Amino acid sequence: MVKHTKPDFALLKLPSLHAIRTFVAAARYQNFTRAAEALCVSQAAVSRQIRDLEEDLGTELFLRAGRSVELTSAGSLLFDTVQLSLGNISRTTERIRGKSGAKKTITLCCSPAFARFWLAPRLRGFITQNTDIDVNIITTHSFFSLDPGLTPDFFITKWKRVHDGYTSQPIFSDVIYPVCSPGYLEENPDANNLNGILNGSLLNLTHHGRSQVDEHVDWNLWFAYQNADIKERPADAIQLLTNDYGTIIDLALDHQGVALGWNYLVAPLIEKGLLMRPVRESMALSDTLHFLSMRDDLTEDECSLRLHAWVLEQVRQMEESVLNR
Template sequence: MRDLPSLKSLRAFEAAARNGSLTAAADELCIGQGAISHQIRILEEHLGLRVFVRKQHGVELTPEGGLLYASCQRAFDDLEGVVQHIRPRTSGKILRVRVGPFFSMKVIAPRISEFLAANPGVQLHLSHLETMTAGTGPADVIIDYCLQPPAGRFSRRLLRERLVPVYGRVLFQNAEDRLALLSGNRLHYRGLQEWQSWIASSGLALPRSRQDLIFDDQHIILEAVKEGQGVALIDRTMVEHELKSGQICLAHEHFYEPPETYQFVCQEELLRTKPVTKSFLNWLIAEIEERERQLAGSRNSTDEANLRLSHASRSAQ
């Protein structure tokens, strides 16, 4: 019998070493960070030595861990090559993508049939789950919203947000002007930082908000905006349909670009061994570029319509 650690612990170790982070390894393998730590502990107990030195912002390989990591890379590369070679050809038509639900709904879903029509036979599996469940294989592609994509993997920036403040039409009837809305109820996504950055970059001298409401779901924020519950910062390309249809309005034209971006992340070799991966990337790039061109062309007309709606609402008071 071979005296080897479990494959599960070696996979967790290799992912953590490659990413330099237990958190990033957990995201890649679609498991919790606690599970990654547990597998590393099992590996270290089997070896009788430490493979990582824990740092404040990640992990660093020990000399022994570095030797093991180099060996794991070679072994996993060889294993992956054999698997790709013997796997049935139909598997190359399945692409598993893990993506946030708001990006999926606003960017992928509206015209995904065009991608499928151009790539007959492709099965696209979209998952919004943080952990794998039965029938959900490991993700080929992760569309990650992050400061820096994980090291050692292919990444391509898809979208940098331009956050603008928006409000529902009914809200304006209870405010004197759009600037007053900015100091009413502010709706936040996960924290206060984006609103603070937007205000600082706008140059506006705004008082404290009447109420701060924090959500962890952008769908709920958008619905709350439509119902007149407050003003929220949302990427303009994501809500252009709602702006055009008059469901929501701009409170101010200034936009703020967060440092985080949406990144297309996958194993570099996947672009060569599974061509549908590159096809999906190219489709996403073209789709986002087209949305931005349409946005640039329609921005002025939408803003004028919103201003007319605002003036009409004030006149009706």
């Protein structure tokens, strides 16, 4: 006689995983239309799933206010629980997919300048040697307010603690010095000394929108470090200002002035002869450290460990190059 399994009421009482996924999207974006776009379904489908889930649980999960929605206390309780559970499910399934032969995608978050000048020129070597890994680079100046649902595997920032669940280690500190193109120095030979730089065309970095990147170092601070006063510049001296470091370097490469160069960013351009140091004075900030942060749940993930080791090796080679220069 066949013995039938008794109904598992604990499993039967669980809400639909499809409805839970829809609920998480709506809670993250606080808008049913944006949740629908994120899930590639209609807004009506999201509304229906949320309504069915609320009826199943016997309570409202959202307060509706026009186009936006806000979690109720019950909704907040559910969101805190299921977001963690779905995150664990996602990471586990990705790990299984990785073992089944699919390529592993590793997400690294850093500033636009770091991605452009430090990471990008080196990344080809890693990709060539690790064909089973795709690298997803996310750039931002707002490390503490990332898009909902974005959980990078790695951060490279000047913050030791960016988010919970990461372990950080220092990788290098800042050394800052003037840089210009050889063409600019040829046209402005007086720029081979501090007074000539002070009176010449300065490319200056403003702090707007960069509060989560680092402490602000501009020409005013750098000259003060050298016991010089930027206020002594001639009234008609040229100064170009921008809050984007990439633009600063583009202007320097276009022979438009002298910029402050962060060694880890401009060293490759100096080695190629595109930029040069017109003077030897520098500003060393030994207490301003850059940190490599890795998610704690990746300590046994072989692909992530490879990227971690590669970054550390690139830092070692960079520091060795500086010592030998």
